[in-house]
Amino acid sequence: ETGVTQTPRHLVMGMTNKKSLKCEQHLGHNAMYWYKQSAKKPLELMFVYNFKEQTENNSVPSRFSPECPNSSHLFLHLHTLQPEDSALYLCASSQDDRVLNTIYFGEGSWLTVV
Amino acid sequence: AQTVTQSQPEMSVQEAETVTLSCTYDTSESDYYLFWYKQPPSRQMILVIRQEAYKQQNATENRFSVNFQKAAKSFSLKISDSQLGDAAMYFCAYRSARGGTSYGKLTFGQGTILTVHP
Numbered sequence: 001e002t003g004v005t006q007t008p009r010h011l012v013m014g015m016t017n018k019k020s021l022k023c024e025q026h027l028g029h030n031a032m033y034w035y036k037q038s039a040k041k042p043l044e045l046m047f048v049y050n051f052k053e054q055t056e057n058n059s060v061p062s063r064f065s066p067e068c069p070n071s072s073h074l075f076l077h078l079h080t081l082q083p084e085d086s087a088l089y090l091c092a093s094s095q096d097d098r099v100l101n102t103i104y105f106g107e108g109s110w111l112t113v114v
Numbered sequence: 115a116q117t118v119t120q121s122q123p124e125m126s127v128q129e130a131e132t133v134t135l136s137c138t139y140d141t142s143e144s145d146y147y148l149f150w151y152k153q154p155p156s157r158q159m160i161l162v163i164r165q166e167a168y169k170q171q172n173a174t175e176n177r178f179s180v181n182f183q184k185a186a187k188s189f190s191l192k193i194s195d196s197q198l199g200d201a202a203m204y205f206c207a208y209r210s211a212r213g214g215t216s217y218g219k220l221t222f223g224q225g226t227i228l229t230v231h232p
Contacts, residue, residue: 006203031218042221042222042223043220043222044222050216063188088157090157090224092130092159092218095159097217097218098227099217100209100217102161103220105158105160106158107158
């Protein structure tokens with residue numbers, strides 16, 4: 001059982017659709033992260049939120065829009081995606097991104113763009 | 115920029131035996147952290163072990179240990195007494211110790227699929 005829950009686990013969307021991925025952590029953490037894991041590239045960090053403030057945007061295209069309404073919830077809003085955006089999107093959390101803490105991952109949301 | 119290389123796409127081991135997964139990295143920094151993560155079929159990434167570069171002693175966590183060779187920029191993972199539950203994809207990761215950088219900004223290798231045979 002994981003303290004980081006992601007929904008939906010699988011999502012198929014067209015290039016003109018708008019959808020969202022949701023992440024919720026039950027660990028009392030203050031930092032949340034979005035990572036992308038694709039078949040062709042190593043796992044890479046997309047966004048970081050620490051105490052609800054975005055502290056890192058790793059040159060992610062604007063068709064990915066994160067939202068962090070509170071320390072327990074993180075969203076990734078998707079619109080006009082490309083087929084190459086198909087990947088596993090992992091959410092994670094840690095106690096505080098300013099210090100070295102264990103990062104806890106969710107089980108990911110599989111995204112297929114058709 | 116840092117890079118992490120895992121040269122073994124797949125490895126296999128018999129249950130109860132020992133296996134070593136290789137990882138090399140490239141960096142110009144002197145202070146950093148290294149990690150091994152496990153990703154089972156559930157896809158949840160789980161931290162296996164962590165090594166601080168300033169520590170000469172190799173990290174150990176139960177059946178998992180590392181061989182950290184700083185000069186050679188090598189960071190291998192040894193799994194002793196392998197169990198069926200160890201079957202997973204294993205990722206080596208690097209994190210700079212430089213201040214002002216997100217602790218979530220890990221550089222991952224491509225991963226090694228470990229199969230455990232009964």
